[in-house]
Amino acid sequence: MIQLLLQSSGLEWFDHVADKTLSEFRFEHEDHAVHVYGDQSIAEGFRVLWENQTRPIAVLNRENKRLIGSLSRSDVHLLRDNDDLFHSRKNQTVEEFIHLDAGMKEVDVAIEGDLEALVSPVTNRKTDTLKQAVKNLVETRSSFSILVDELQHLTGVLTVGDIITQFAPHCVRFKVQWRRFL
Secondary structure, three states, rough: OOOHHHHOEEEEEEHHHHHEEEOOOOOOOOOOOEEEEOOOOOHHHHHHHHHOOOOOOOOOOOOOOOOEEEHHHHHHHHHOEEEEEEEOOOOOHHHHHHHHHHHHHHHHHHHHOOOOOOOOOOEEEOOOOOHHHHHHHHHHOOEEEEEEOOOOOOEOOOOOOHHHHHHHHHHHHHHHEEEEEO
């Protein structure tokens, strides 16, 4: 879906919205960026992910508050499918899980040539344009980007849904927000 949206680059209606910086938009969970620290247990990390429901969460280094990774719903499958990992979920840290997750996916991703995307999470800054964020997600085949400042500190999370909503007419956005309220 987002690839099709990017193909509209150059069209007036697309560029009018996409050439704005991310700081000009108001995203659904912008003021409430959820995170865990890398030294927390996998069980704690997935508890926070479950409480957050559908949005990915950032993983930060506790000492310097810098982004070191992320957890999303797709990571639950790895925990579910690996008995050893499941049994060590209270002792193993989220940071260890992130490195393990990257190592286990390495074979599949290396075949496609996108190993770089596993090393660090997809990120954008508020000074990037929406078009840059869309290109970033398409190139990395990700469904979200972690918003960071120049020091790699967490400022928010941008999802494909957040992006698509910006291109919807105002009346459609209002109906979607109203439904969430009910």
